[in-house]
Amino acid sequence: MKAASASESPAKQTTQEDVRGELPLFAVAACTLAFLTLVHEFGYAFAGGFAWLAVDGSYLSCLLRSVGIGLGGTVALAPFVRLRAECSPQRLAICLLGAVLALCALSYVAIGASWPIEMLCLVGMAASAAATVLLALCISFSGGIPVRTLALGLACTIALGMVAEYAASAIAHLWPLAIVAAFHLSFAAAALMVVVRKRPFERKAPSDAPAARPGQQADRSESASAKPPRPWQPIIHFLCYGFAIGFLHTALGVFRILGPERYLFSLLGSALAVGLLLATYTRATATSREVWTNLRRIVFPLITGFVMITSLFHSFFAYTFLYVSSCYYGCLFVLGCVFAMDQTVVPRLRIASVGFMVLGLGLTLGSLCGIFPLLFDQRDDQAILSFCIMLAFSAVTLGTFWIGDDHALRTWWGLRRKLTAKQYRDQEIRKRCRSIAKTYLLSEREEEVLLLLAQGRRAAQIKDDLSISVTTVRTHTRNIYSKLDVHSAKQLADVVETTIP
Numbered sequence: 001m002k003a004a005s006a007s008e009s010p011a012k013q014t015t016q017e018d019v020r021g022e023l024p025l026f027a028v029a030a031c032t033l034a035f036l037t038l039v040h041e042f043g044y045a046f047a048g049g050f051a052w053l054a055v056d057g058s059y060l061s062c063l064l065r066s067v068g069i070g071l072g073g074t075v076a077l078a079p080f081v082r083l084r085a086e087c088s089p090q091r092l093a094i095c096l097l098g099a100v101l102a103l104c105a106l107s108y109v110a111i112g113a114s115w116p117i118e119m120l121c122l123v124g125m126a127a128s129a130a131a132t133v134l135l136a137l138c139i140s141f142s143g144g145i146p147v148r149t150l151a152l153g154l155a156c157t158i159a160l161g162m163v164a165e166y167a168a169s170a171i172a173h174l175w176p177l178a179i180v181a182a183f184h185l186s187f188a189a190a191a192l193m194v195v196v197r198k199r200p201f202e203r204k205a206p207s208d209a210p211a212a213r214p215g216q217q218a219d220r221s222e223s224a225s226a227k228p229p230r231p232w233q234p235i236i237h238f239l240c241y242g243f244a245i246g247f248l249h250t251a252l253g254v255f256r257i258l259g260p261e262r263y264l265f266s267l268l269g270s271a272l273a274v275g276l277l278l279a280t281y282t283r284a285t286a287t288s289r290e291v292w293t294n295l296r297r298i299v300f301p302l303i304t305g306f307v308m309i310t311s312l313f314h315s316f317f318a319y320t321f322l323y324v325s326s327c328y329y330g331c332l333f334v335l336g337c338v339f340a341m342d343q344t345v346v347p348r349l350r351i352a353s354v355g356f357m358v359l360g361l362g363l364t365l366g367s368l369c370g371i372f373p374l375l376f377d378q379r380d381d382q383a384i385l386s387f388c389i390m391l392a393f394s395a396v397t398l399g400t401f402w403i404g405d406d407h408a409l410r411t412w413w414g415l416r417r418k419l420t421a422k423q424y425r426d427q428e429i430r431k432r433c434r435s436i437a438k439t440y441l442l443s444e445r446e447e448e449v450l451l452l453l454a455q456g457r458r459a460a461q462i463k464d465d466l467s468i469s470v471t472t473v474r475t476h477t478r479n480i481y482s483k484l485d486v487h488s489a490k491q492l493a494d495v496v497e498t499t500i501p
Contacts, residue, residue: 022145024198026153028093029138031191033157034164035100036131038184039124040065041168059374062250063367064121066242068128070360075129076136076353085137085349089201096134097192103127104188108181132356134191139334140348141201143341146438147288150338151281154331155274162270169263233402235358240399242362243369244392245326248307250370251388252319262319269323276324277331288500291336299329300400304393333359429454432499440483449476453489454496 040061075081084092107123109115142150164187171183195201280294306321337355341348369391373384433454437447445466452462459473466473486492 022149022153024194024200025138025141026156027194027198028191028200029135029153030157030160031187031194032100032131032134032138034161035104035184035187035191036065036069036128036135037161037165038168038187039068039128039131041165042172042180042184059250059253059367059371060117060121061124062246062253063364063371064125065128066246066360066363066367068125068360069132070357070364071125072129072132073136073353073355073357073360076133076349077357081133082347082349085140086347089137089141090195090199093134093137093195093201094192096130096137097188097195099130100127100134100188101185101192103130104185105181108177108184112177131188132360133353136349136352136356137201139337139352140341142334142338143348145338146435147335148282150335151277151331154334155277158270158274158277158327158331162267162274165270166263166267234355236402237399238355238358239362239365240395240402241329242359243366244303244362244395244399245322245329246363246366247370247388247392247395248303248322248366249326250367251373251385251392252322254370254374255385255388265317265320266323269320270327272320272324273327273331276328281331281335289339291332291339295329295332296400299325299332300396302328303396426455429496432496435499436484436496442480442483446476446480446483449473450480450492450496453477453480453492 076085081092103123103126107120107127110120110123145153167183171180175183276298280298281288302321302325307318307325333355337352340346340351344351370388373388430451433447433451436442436450442450448466449462452465457465459470459477462468462473463470481487481492484492484495486495
């Protein structure tokens with residue numbers, strides 16, 4: 001029992017240290033997401049309608065945020081942005097946050113000066129685009145973070161967005177415009193302060209690419225420079241799910257299924273999404289690095305069953321279930337991008353950017369379709385509501401069952417790293433040794449010795465590889481055996497084999 005508790009304690013300590021080490025990155029992502037959420041909420045409160053469309057501005061705020069997300073993903077694919085992300089990501093983050101602050105301040109000046117609603121929508125869309133580029137940059141720097149730590153960071157991000165949105169329900173209607181603007185700007189300002197003081201983007205983006213042998217250098221360089229194939233399968237998936245989520249989000253309001261308690265239901269939905277995320281990704285299981293399994297068993301039933309059935313009965317709980325599924329799907333989107341980054345030679349920022357671009361396009365199309373019943377004054381037609389639900393059901397079904405499993409998910413981009421059997425084995429051992437080192441608090445040198453021992457090296461070979469004496473090798477080996485509570489090379493090999501990276 002003592003040995004078990006002793007082995008659990010370092011694991012908990014290591015998780016806490018991992019979270020603390022990545023806290024600046026999570027803080028920037030959380031503040032940026034909260035800002036992006038409030039673009040919609042304050043647009044819902046302040047935006048008017050287009051006279052030539054005769055549409056209430058609250059629905060246009062949904063639309064402009066969706067357009068901004070897609071536009072941000074497109075901008076992140078621009079060669080200039082990608083070059084900046086590779087050479088000086090810290091400076092790029094500061095520039096993006098400066099643009100977010102300036103555009104957000106301009107939007108509130110536009111509200112106070114009674115600018116045309118068209119200008120207000122364009123400014124809000126540009127602010128959403130800049131925030132999306134920053135989120136894509138944060139995701140590209142999330143590679144190599146343990147899944148449990150990443151899940152905890154995503155949970156904290158959702159929690160901050162949930163609190164900000166709930167607070168906005170009172171602030172937008174009860175406080176002066178200056179207080180509302182200060183509340184909204186504070187999130188972008190906090191993110192900028194973290195970037196300037198903690199400098200989370202100064203570290204190099206992780207790369208797990210195995211070292212190529214001299215004879216393979218030409219092949220690897222040719223593969224890396226080749227133009228990657230278009231990933232049609234994820235494009236269709238993101239379009240379908242983006243369409244369904246955007247469509248249902250807008251349609252629930254058009255058909256008056258949302259009531260004044262919608263903020264309370266969104267708060268409940270966010271809390272449930274956090275619980276689901278922690279339950280599925282904070283435990284070390286064989287499926288802790290799978291996305292498609294949880295998409296099928298959690299998101300698909302939530303949307304097709306709970307959201308659509310409760311919508312037919314005009315229940316306010318439909319919004320709760322939609323919020324659970326959309327928040328949890330957003331977490332799966334981030335995890336899927338990170339897992340894909342570890343499996344391909346495609347640039348990290350490109351994966352997240354394409355995802356945001358296509359998802360934003362789907363959200364935009366869904367929001368536009370959701371407004372149609374309002375344009376034709378069909379808000380009370382139950383047949384139109386049933387047709388809308390069936391349309392969303394078809395989109396979600398196509399997006400869910402287009403890909404077979406998580407193996408297909410990892411091969412979407414086509415440019416998988418070509419590994420020999422030995423390279424793949426070494427890569428797996430390296431990941432497991434890294435996990436063991438974090439769990440049992442091994443030093444950097446002890447981790448290097450552990451890796452070589454796991455690869456079957458002897459003390460004399462380790463001495464030459466690390467340029468240290470045999471006595472030092474044996475000292476590190478004894479320390480490793482003591483921390484892992486093993487007494488032979490066979491027991492050490494069993495520990496490495498049974499560790500889940």
